[in-house]
Amino acid sequence: MGGNLALNIAENGFRIAVYNRTVEKTDSFFAKAGELADKLVPTKSLEDFVAAIAKPRAIILMVPAGDAVDAQIEALKPLLDADDLIIDAGNANYHDTNRRDAASQTSGPRFMGIGVSGGEEGARFGPSIMAGGPKSAWDQVGHILEAISAKHDDVPCAAHLGDAGAGHLVKTVHNGIEYADMQMIAEVYGVMRDGLAMSSEEIGKVFETWNGGILQSYLIEISYKVAGTADPETGKPMLDIILDKAGQKGTGRWTAIEALMLGTPASAIEAAVASRNMSARLDERKVGEAAFGAAPVALDKAAIATDMLEAALVAGKIVCYAQGFGLILEAAKQYGWSMPLPEIAKIWREGCIIRSAMLNDMADALAEDPSRNLMLAPFFADKLKETHGALRKVVAVGALNGLPVPALSAALSYFDIMRTQRSTANMLQGQRDFFGAHGFERTDKDGSGFHGPWAMNTV
Ligand SMILES: NC(=O)C1=CN([C@@H]2O[C@H](COP(=O)(O)OP(=O)(O)OC[C@H]3O[C@@H](n4cnc5c(N)ncnc54)[C@H](OP(=O)(O)O)[C@@H]3O)[C@@H](O)[C@H]2O)C=CC1
Numbered sequence: 175m176g177g178n179l180a181l182n183i184a185e186n187g188f189r190i191a192v193y194n195r196t197v198e199k200t201d202s203f204f205a206k207a208g209e210l211a212d213k214l215v216p217t218k219s220l221e222d223f224v225a226a227i228a229k230p231r232a233i234i235l236m237v238p239a240g241d242a243v244d245a246q247i248e249a250l251k252p253l254l255d256a257d258d259l260i261i262d263a264g265n266a267n268y269h270d271t272n273r274r275d276a277a278s279q280t281s282g283p284r285f286m287g288i289g290v291s292g293g294e295e296g297a298r299f300g301p302s303i304m305a306g307g308p309k310s311a312w313d314q315v316g317h318i319l320e321a322i323s324a325k326h327d328d329v330p331c332a333a334h335l336g337d338a339g340a341g342h343l344v345k346t347v348h349n350g351i352e353y354a355d356m357q358m359i360a361e362v363y364g365v366m367r368d369g370l371a372m373s374s375e376e377i378g379k380v381f382e383t384w385n386g387g388i389l390q391s392y393l394i395e396i397s398y399k400v401a402g403t404a405d406p407e408t409g410k411p412m413l414d415i416i417l418d419k420a421g422q423k424g425t426g427r428w429t430a431i432e433a434l435m436l437g438t439p440a441s442a443i444e445a446a447v448a449s450r451n452m453s454a455r456l457d458e459r460k461v462g463e464a465a466f467g468a469a470p471v472a473l474d475k476a477a478i479a480t481d482m483l484e485a486a487l488v489a490g491k492i493v494c495y496a497q498g499f500g501l502i503l504e505a506a507k508q509y510g511w512s513m514p515l516p517e518i519a520k521i522w523r524e525g526c527i528i529r530s531a532m533l534n535d536m537a538d539a540l541a542e543d544p545s546r547n548l549m550l551a552p553f554f555a556d557k558l559k560e561t562h563g564a565l566r567k568v569v570a571v572g573a574l575n576g577l578p579v580p581a582l583s584a585a586l587s588y589f590d591i592m593r594t595q596r597s598t599a600n601m602l603q604g605q606r607d608f609f610g611a612h613g614f615e616r617t618d619k620d621g622s623g624f625h626g627p628w629a630m631n632t633v
């Protein structure tokens with residue numbers, strides 16, 4: 175990622191010094207830089223690297239999140255001036271970014287956290303960039319970040335979103351949405367593979383068709399490419415060769431943790447994280463299959479049409495984005511960050527992993543009213559009215575036939591709960607008051623702290 179960002183910066187006309195702790199990697203990177211070599215200054219020590227940069231310096235770190243970032247900051251600090259700027263462009267936990275931002279304000283150098291999305295290709299040719307930190311830092315480097323970012327109709331997909339960890343929080347939620355979007359695609363893949371006995375190639379063709387419609391997105395595009403690719407070694411579909419154990423580096427989990435901490439619902443994202451955790455327990459799943467038999471039951475071909483799966487995905491996707499934007503809104507309130515929601519939707523339209531046609535409509539809907547639940551914006555409310563029946567059918571057919579659809583199911587439950595005024599939480603409040611005298615509000619009177627007659631009944 176770091177090497178590709180450096181090449182992107184060089185290609186946009188900025189001279190850039192580069193350093194990697196493994197010197198041979200810097201040498202081979204420089205040797206392969208071709209005509210961009212003129213704009214690159216390879217260095218072999220941190221001292222040489224710092225000396226090669228014009229003051230006030232701006233340094234981008236692209237190393238694994240956590241201890242490596244702290245270690246790199248500590249190594250750089252004695253070599254830098256107070257008005258120099260360190261930019262952490264990795265997938266940092268935003269609480270770490272808040273901490274590093276606070277520390278930088280007492281002793282310098284200045285600090286900025288930016289989220290970069292788009293994978294290696296995005297880093298090289300135009301990622302989406304979510305920046306947080308002091309406005310003065312954005313004023314120093316914003317023009318470079320905008321130049322290297324992806325463009326949507328010539329508009330840069332890079333923006334300053336707020337102070338301290340605001341950029342990394344938005345990148346984390348981006349990844350949480352990425353997890354849910356990917357999981358829901360995997361779930362409809364499962365219905366087609368195990369329920370409808372479709373081949374990988376057939377499923378790939380369905381995804382390809384969907385990519386021409388409302389679901390047009392990078393993730394649907396790569397899904398049809400993954401489904402349609404054969405293993406060069408065996409000639410079998412790649413999907414039949416890839417082990418069904420999903421990895422994760424932590425950003426999806428951080429999103430779920432953050433939602434729980436902020437008390438905002440992100441159930442589709444939580445289901446996606448839990449699904450990756452379950453997928454990783456292959457040994458336990460083998461024992462489970464031996465004990466109970468595999469869950470999936472083949473469906474009658476007429477039980478579900480692929481159009482219905484497409485509509486279910488549309489509904490699920492709207493809910494998952496509504497939850498993601500709701501989480502960003504809640505964090506913005508908590509930290510007093512500006513967090514321009516329409517701007518966030520706009521910078522996700524190109525360059526990043528969750529780029530999709532729907533983000534255009536989301537940007538418009540959030541511009542109308544950023545604090546409204548996205549599913550209530552007229553455009554998305556109409557889409558949900560058209561598609562929630564399909565979501566219900568897919569979840570029901572899945573449940574009845576052992577085809578797990580946890581993220582779609584979580585999305586449906588959220589939709590049903592959030593459109594129902596009278597929930598079942600009165601029972602929870604009654605239980606809480608019974609065992610702990612926690613008190614409740616009444617439907618027929620103002621005020622709080624009312625109690626039921628339980629003590630009397632149990633004496
Ligand atoms: N891969 C992706 O698609 C994306 C990754 N990211 C984020 O970007 C960051 C980098 O990821 P990526 O490029 O994929 O990772 P890589 O593992 O490919 O590269 C990591 C880099 O960090 C260096 N490094 C590792 N540990 C240390 C350390 N303790 N001190 C100093 N340098 C260290 C490595 O040096 P050496 O070569 O010597 O090992 C290498 O240059 C991560 O935070 C990741 O989450 C963000 C968006 C997308």
Ligand SMILES: O=C(CO)[C@H](O)[C@H](O)COP(=O)(O)O
Nearest residue numbers: 291292421422423424425527
């Ligand atoms: O940030 C990214 C894309 O936006 C990275 O690709 C990220 O590492 C993917 O997350 P995970 O490894 O947990 O699936």
